[in-house]
Amino acid sequence: MPGLLADGVELWPLALYFVAVVVLAGGILGLSYVLGERHRERATGMPYESGMIPTGSARVRMPVEFYLVALFFVIFDLEAVFIFGWAISARQLGWAGYVEVVIFIAVLVSALVYLWRQGALDWGTARRAGADRDRSGRRHGDE
């Protein structure tokens, strides 16, 4: 196995494959554009809302939870990447590396526990309203 797949040598099939995939995807979509029927009726250019006439713009604002999830994701993803680095060389790093990564993960988990207890991982308005009312009495009834 080693030697068979030296990385530099293998680069061009990867690039070629990528180009082929892009061409293929474009071709599929283009084919449909060429072959598809065309028509124009009274309601053709209208957004589909199950038969209702749309009111207002679709550019509605979203609750802030979505933003929180995205930010948590970015931060946890960064932490995960450090863990990737440890995982691949875990054997060479030995117990010293293990202790280091345990500390790293402990910090990560403490953040998770903190967010959990604050109710940041709970979704939906009802529960959050309850969390705002009394933050301490909520925990045992949580699960």
Next chain:
Amino acid sequence: MRLTGKMPVPQKEKMNATFYISAAVAVLSTILVIVSRRAVHALLYFIVSLLAVAAMFYVMGAPFVAMLQVIIYAGAIMVLFLFVMMMINLGVDVRGPEQAWLRPSRLAGPAVLAGVLVAELVYVLAAGWKHSAAPVEVPPEQVGLAAFGPYVLGVELASLLLLAGLVGTYHLARGRREDKSPKEEQPR
């Protein structure tokens, strides 16, 4: 053993071609980021630029960093950007406010600083052109060994920084939540 078989001389020519193509893509898409009128289009060009930089990392012999570039920058941070654009509905057309920000007087400071950087770049290119593009393959194991070996302090500090980031984010967003009723009227 895998490392030794990897650097035959003719390989370099091919690598350089790929490198320059991706570099050109990166520069071009970055220019398009700046001139795009719609925020989402700019963001798409930004993603392309980041992917091109990842390809450059790859051909320069840093596959691990290349993949992290895609996972973190293109796959996580840009998703966050796009998400925020979708949430606050930027991206439709922001020509008006943008023109207000981009008055020539405001550009003076950044322009001077960028000029310094360009001068530096020209100097570096003029002086050290010869020893550019000498790729040494760094396998992912070595990155892990370095991160949790000599640079472990940095890694642990990073974890604390990320902890602070998480807690800070949560509380910033929470503060918003308290005043729930006037949310719709909030100015952009």
Next chain:
Amino acid sequence: MNPILFHLLTIVILLAALLTVASMLIWGERRLLALWQDRYGPNRVGPLGLGQVVADIVKILAKEDWIPPFADKAVFQIAPGVILVATMTAFAVVPFAPGLAVADVNVGLLFFLAMSSMSVYSVALAGWSSNDKYSLLGSMRAISQMVSYEVFMGLSLMGVVIQVGSFRLGDIVLAQQRLWFALPQFLGLVVFFIAGLAETRRIPYDLPEAENELVAGYHTEYSGMKFASFFLGEYVGVTLFSSLVTTLFLGGWLGPVLPPLVWFILKTVLLVCLFILVRGSLPRPRYDQLMAMGWKIMLPLSLANLLVTGAIVLAREGAR
């Protein structure tokens, strides 16, 4: 064989196989679901209803390729392409048999993770550019869900990486000659499979397109081949996750008697059927339950799996 020709052939056959599998799955899924739900499914066109595949393709191609006048046209057209490109590109690193891969690079596993993080854009851009309320809602849901499950998708695989010490998928397969990782890494396998369901937005995780509340979610405004692209992408994604589970946990091409490629295909097909069985048997959870499950159960589980695996590996090796 000439190595260049070999690579070209690999690429062509792989792409042809992917397209065939993806379009066959439209039929296959309906047949299997029908079997498990005790009904017929598409059985009229051709033997076993196989002609349904052709009929569907012809129908889709003849449909109007409608670009909404209120949409952001460029982004609207790119979005369905992104999912096809991202999921199909990820196949480049999968070794189907010894030495049979487009590029079995030394960061193969990360390449897969990178490509699956790219597929989020397809959903996000589709939802945003459609300029339709349902699309936007569906795509916000989809992004939060995919992003939440992506966090531990990578982490759940790190147990395998610790045991092998390489991101190269070929190395990971070869490391399973004594024992498939499905046994020591059972927890990782389960977590990864669930993450795979969430990433492909299959039924327990199909809230983004929950048809009874969001019409069709992020692809409400799509029609013709663009609409079908999301489904092709989904089926290619299911195949991708199945072949990765095969590679990482079920010994890849390893197996007695039969040739390696046959073993790989056999295992992958079984896993695809499992994906479909899951769709046939599970209900759709509530959105808050789904998010809570990701952050409160799956993430801690994958971290625990990682640490326990690390400790066991180090203890068995007698490391310093």
